[in-house]
Amino acid sequence: xxxxxxxYRPRRLRDLINQEKALPKVRSWMEExxxxxxxxxxxxxYGPPGIGKTATxxxxxxxxxxxxxxxxxxxxxxxxxVSRYIQAAYTMDVFGRRRKLIFLDEVDNIEPSGATELAKLxxxxxxxxxxxxxxxxxxxxxxxxxxxxxxxxxxxxxxIMSALWKIVRAENLEVPPQIIKMIAQRANGDLRAAINxxxxxxxxxxxxEALLAYRDVEKxxxxxxxxxxxxxxxxxxxxxxxxxxxxxxxxxxWIDENIPYVYTNPQEIAQAYEAISRADxxxxxxxxxxxxxxxKYALDMMTAGVAVAGTKKKGFLRFYPPKTLKMLRDSxxxxxxxxxxxxxxxxGMHMSKLEAIETMAIFKGIFMYNPxxxxxxxxxxxxxxxxxxxxxxxxxxxxSIKGKMMTIHKELKKTEPGxxxxxxxxxxxxxxxxxxxxTQETVEKKEPKKEIEEEKPKEEEKSEExxxxxxxxxxxxxxxxxKKK
Numbered sequence: 001x002x003x004x005x006x007x008y009r010p011r012r013l014r015d016l017i018n019q020e021k022a023l024p025k026v027r028s029w030m031e032e033x034x035x036x037x038x039x040x041x042x043x044x045x046y047g048p049p050g051i052g053k054t055a056t057x058x059x060x061x062x063x064x065x066x067x068x069x070x071x072x073x074x075x076x077x078x079x080x081x082v083s084r085y086i087q088a089a090y091t092m093d094v095f096g097r098r099r100k101l102i103f104l105d106e107v108d109n110i111e112p113s114g115a116t117e118l119a120k121l122x123x124x125x126x127x128x129x130x131x132x133x134x135x136x137x138x139x140x141x142x143x144x145x146x147x148x149x150x151x152x153x154x155x156x157x158x159x160i161m162s163a164l165w166k167i168v169r170a171e172n173l174e175v176p177p178q179i180i181k182m183i184a185q186r187a188n189g190d191l192r193a194a195i196n197x198x199x200x201x202x203x204x205x206x207x208x209e210a211l212l213a214y215r216d217v218e219k220x221x222x223x224x225x226x227x228x229x230x231x232x233x234x235x236x237x238x239x240x241x242x243x244x245x246x247x248x249x250x251x252x253x254w255i256d257e258n259i260p261y262v263y264t265n266p267q268e269i270a271q272a273y274e275a276i277s278r279a280d281x282x283x284x285x286x287x288x289x290x291x292x293x294x295x296k297y298a299l300d301m302m303t304a305g306v307a308v309a310g311t312k313k314k315g316f317l318r319f320y321p322p323k324t325l326k327m328l329r330d331s332x333x334x335x336x337x338x339x340x341x342x343x344x345x346x347x348g349m350h351m352s353k354l355e356a357i358e359t360m361a362i363f364k365g366i367f368m369y370n371p372x373x374x375x376x377x378x379x380x381x382x383x384x385x386x387x388x389x390x391x392x393x394x395x396x397x398x399x400s401i402k403g404k405m406m407t408i409h410k411e412l413k414k415t416e417p418g419x420x421x422x423x424x425x426x427x428x429x430x431x432x433x434x435x436x437x438x439t440q441e442t443v444e445k446k447e448p449k450k451e452i453e454e455e456k457p458k459e460e461e462k463s464e465e466x467x468x469x470x471x472x473x474x475x476x477x478x479x480x481x482x483k484k485k
Contacts, residue, residue, distance in 0.1 A: 047152030050190030268310025275305025
């Protein structure tokens with residue numbers, strides 16, 4: 001027997017509930033494909049879960065006689081796995097009778113590294129591709145650029161109740177109106193969850209309220225934390241993460257932050273953190289190896305493992321956001337300045353990143369205690385105001401260094417390489433003229449004019465060679481900037 005969610009799936013676009021603005025755009029896009037001139041080869045449907053994105057793909061395929069190839073990107077996240085399915089977009093079936101429609105669900109969970117390559121495959125596709133996501137801004141930019149974006153709005157309580165009553169009448173059920181209303185309220189705009197709840201209640205009408213306590217619907221992180229820390233049941237703790245509005249690694253940080261506020265016994269706190277650390281190991285291995293099946297073990301440890309760690313506080317519990325996220329947000333600018341300094345050290349001093357990090361630590365000491373050398377270093381590396389303040393850690397010291405930098409810049413302008421060579425050349429030429437005159441006077445007194453004439457060309461050759469050597473300016477190095485004048 002088919003589940004009701006499949007049995008009552010819309011067969012035509014007009015059967016979809018309350019998406020009047022989105023559906024004409026979807027149909028127009030498909031008509032472009034039929035004519036062979038699509039502006040965008042892919043379609044990205046985005047909006048909350050359970051509002052008809054998947055149903056749209058199947059209804060469209062049914063109306064236009066396409067074969068659907070469905071792939072959930074959150075299960076097969078890497079490019080290598082996804083590409084096997086996308087290759088089907090290049091061809092028709094064996095007999096060429098039915099074209100294929102590729103449906104990629106949850107593309108907001110696909111790996112960014114594979115998104116670029118996947119975008120290339122979309123460019124070559126010969127058949128339509130529909131992607132679905134709950135949050136379009138979490139879809140990699142490379143995929144968004146290749147798709148036409150269409151928003152699906154959240155369904156109202158009235159929309160859901162209307163759909164549920166149609167199913168009740170079709171199944172000849174007797175369900176109290178208050179149960180239908182309760183299902184619609186708890187569904188929070190998710191029709192798929194509401195239909196699943198109705199099917200569950202239909203076969204166990206006496207336990208309706210208890211069964212509806214844990215439903216497949218998107219929850220806030222505070223609701224999830226409340227469910228995890230309020231139960232000693234591993235099953236209920238695991239269910240608390242279903243459709244929570246955070247990624248698993250983000251939820252891990254929230255649980256980690258709130259453990260000390262829930263448990264009081266040091267041994268119990270240690271046991272809860274042991275479960276968190278194991279979950280973190282599983283997440284790390286999944287991300288490095290691509291074995292995302294390890295996520296289920298991580299979720300078990302961070303939910304069930306924490307829930308059974310000890311005895312919770314009684315009464316009202318207040319949950320707090322993770323300090324790690326706040327620290328990262330607050331230090332974003334500071335980290336940007338640090339990275340900028342490292343790049344300048346790597347480029348100016350021809351160092352690796354590790355060497356640059358070690359050198360920057362030395363520079364911090366110089367900038368704090370030796371403003372003279374710090375000014376020369378700042379000029380050499382072309383550091384900006386914020387970068388100097390970062391290295392000094394003191395606004396007043398930074399001002400002092402900036403003043404000394406201005407003096408250095410003025411001196412450099414006065415003695416630019418070309419002008420310095422020119423001045424030195426003129427001084428040396430004057431000295432040589434004096435030497436030649438003195439030599440001529442001496443020779444005239446002691447020797448005949450012929451010998452003087454013979455020696456003159458040699459002197460001229462030497463002066464030409466000397467002038468060539470003088471034309472080559474000396475290259476400035478870091479040590480020229482930091483040595484004291």
